[in-house]
Amino acid sequence: MLSHQPQADYEQLWRDFRWPSSTAYNIxxxxxxRWANSDPERxxxxxxxxxxxxxxVSFGQLKERSNRLANLLTRLGIGEGDRVAVLLGQCPETAFSHIAxxxxxxxxxxxFSLFERDALLYRLNDSGCRAVVTDRIGAAKLAAIREQLPAxxxxxVVDEVVTDELDLRQAMALESDQFEPVVTGGETPALIIYTSGTTxxxxxxxxxxxVLLGHLPGVELSHNFFxxxxxxxxxxxxxxxIGGLYDVLLPALHHGVTVVAHRMPKFDPEGALQLIADFEIRNLFMPPTALKLLRTLGEIRGRWALSLRTIASGGEPLGEELLQWAEQQLGVRINEFYGQTECNMIVSNCEALMPIRAGSxxxxAPGHRLAxxxxxxxxxxxxEVGVVAVKRPDPVMFLGYWNNEPATRARFVGDWMLTGDLAYQDAQGYLYFQARDDDLITSAGYRFGPGEIENCLLSHPAVRMVAVVGKADPLRTQIVKAFVVLNRGYSGDTELVSALQAHVKTRLAPHEYPREVxxxxxxxxxxxxxxxxxxxxE
Structure with a gap:
């Protein structure tokens, strides 16, 4: 989508950008x-x-397996517009299932493969899925609720099974490796992805x-012209x-870039760094929580032979201290980006193109009209602080909420899709996140978000993780309350409470310090x- 050679001028890049004009497109x-036909061994x-x-797994093998699965699903009666769930982790079956x-x-x-009963019930019934591709663990979960899933x-099942479910590998082996893809347009429905439920x-x-085309400019910027x-x-x-699937897997395959697939049952900072070193990984999408856990390792320079070129992160603001730690210890300046499940990768940093400004x-990203x-x-x-809004039409924007037209309408004012996130924009167009509109704290006449307070508290050596909320107060409307997870060696006593309060008071503003910890x-x-x-x- 973008030129893969760094350009010196962000404004010129934006002016020159054009979305593809063809109406026919299939992810x-x-x-x-496309790659299997030109370079099958890649x-x-x-x-x-x-x-x-x-x-x-080569692109040629991905094509063969996805064709066999498409033929199998077709023979089982699944057709255009039918919903098919993929209940798997990071593995080749996930990739070729989506492609099929x-x-x-x-x-x-x-x-998500770690979803349990209620989460699966809600999503499968809400979407009306007719089929699920899963493994043995997922099949066991589904068996327990199967009677409550009428559709x-x-x-x-990927693994060998001892139940009456269909063995995926055996069934695919009987199908043809040739399949004629259906001709689809950009707005042909392709994906229902559920929001994370924070609100x-x-x-x-x-x-x-x-939606994949819509992701590409932001992905390419966040990895310094990927x-x-x-x-x-x-x-x-x-x-x-959306972050793993459309910020990493599918954009990389679009560009013919090899993706390392490995899902840790629980994120292990040392194991992650060893994986990055062993597989000579150059590009990372690291969610903020993973970066914060890496930071708990402290000094890591020289302990692993890393060959990183880029790190992208989004989901929560990182704070300058974490950015500086990553640059010192990992040797890479993190490119933060912003988006939502409904409209993802619309804002990005790009160290190769423009200065990174602390807190922004x-x-x-080119092609996305924001205000x-x-x-x-x-x-x-x-x-001025207000709601981040994206103007339609935009290829990365959702078509609507599945079976929920009122919720869809509520997201729009005219042609602006309201994200519900509060931010302000400086004269050069950099955006600075403040809070979710429902996270905003009103105290003693001041209105502010939790992010700056959390970042300040994270700079204290006792604090491992923190979340800040507003608590109802008859005098001030709300007071700031901080929930703190401590690093080892620290005790949560009144002395530390006073130290944390002073830490914020002396760095931010008196009205922002946590009156309760x-x-x-x-x-x-x-x-x-x-x-x-x-x-x-609550």
């Missing part, structure tokens, strides 16, 4: 068949198996095939989420690593 053909995936072995579903013009529903007809019940964001020769990418984020999530607006959708001036063992988080402040407020 599966783009990320698989390695698409390197899969580190749980037992320690390796599996390399897209080539059929069915609709993929990625599901579900087929469960295809209520998860909603199914329906995207068209164009790809460059020798690039190889990995993320600890699961491929069931970047500038609008900071008031509740009526009127653009605000430089430095609670020491906790852990913070409530979504499975994507975002803090659920709603749970803390």
């Amino acid at each position: 599966g053909v783009d990320v698989c068949d 390695i698409a995936l390197i899969h580190k198996l749980p037992g320690g072995g390796l599996e390399e 579903i897209y080539k059929m013009a069915a609709i993929a529903v990625p599901l 579900l007809e087929q469960v295809l 209520g019940q998860p909603k199914g964001a329906l995207h068209g095939h164009q 790809p460059q020769p020798g690039d190889r990418i990995w993320t600890p984020a699961d491929w069931a989420w 999530m970047g500038r609008p 900071v607006v008031d509740p009526e959708g009127q653009p605000l001036g430089v430095g 609670a020491f906790v063992e852990s913070l409530p988080m979504t499975v994507t690593g975002k803090i659920i402040r709603r749970a803390l407020r």
